[in-house]
Amino acid sequence: MNHQALKGNSELLILAALARQPMHGYALSEYLKEEMRDLFKFGVGMLYPLLHQLEKDKLIVGRWQSLAGADRRVYSLTKKGQKQLKARRQEWQVMTNLVGKLVHQIA
Numbered sequence: 112m113n114h115q116a117l118k119g120n121s122e123l124l125i126l127a128a129l130a131r132q133p134m135h136g137y138a139l140s141e142y143l144k145e146e147m148r149d150l151f152k153f154g155v156g157m158l159y160p161l162l163h164q165l166e167k168d169k170l171i172v173g174r175w176q177s178l179a180g181a182d183r184r185v186y187s188l189t190k191k192g193q194k195q196l197k198a199r200r201q202e203w204q205v206m207t208n209l210v211g212k213l214v215h216q217i218a
Contacts, residue, residue, distance in 0.1 A: 121153070121161055122170075123203060126188065126196040129171060133187035135178065136162060162186060170195050 128134065128142055136159060143153050153161075165171045170192035173184040188196065 120203070121157070122165065123196070123199040124153075125158075125161060125165065126170065126192055126199065129186055129188050130193070130196055133185050135176075135183035135185045137183075139186070165192070 124143060125139065128139055128146075134142060136155070139162075140153050140155070140158050143151075162171065162173070166173055166186070168191075169189055171186045172189050173186045175182050176185045177183075178185075
């Protein structure tokens with residue numbers, strides 16, 4: 112699997128995950144790890160800078176919550192994040208359709 116292709120779509124993956132439910136960073140990392148069947152891992156060195164950038168861009172918002180006796184920053188999508196997710200999903204669909212069409216034509 113081409114990790115660079117997935118890395119280039121990290122924003123989309125994070126937004127899609129947070130659209131399912133708000134999560135703190137570790138829970139988000141574990142969710143993505145499970146969903147991607149360990150083929151691509153969001154380590155903390157990659158995940159937290161992305162979360163901070165998405166928050167700076169106002170696509171997500173983080174709020175401190177006490178969970179199981181520990182304070183954790185729980186992230187959720189903003190309205191702007193929901194719009195961005197919709198746009199990125201449409202871009203992804205166009206790209207996958209185009210690549211699929213071209214790849215299957217060549218045989």
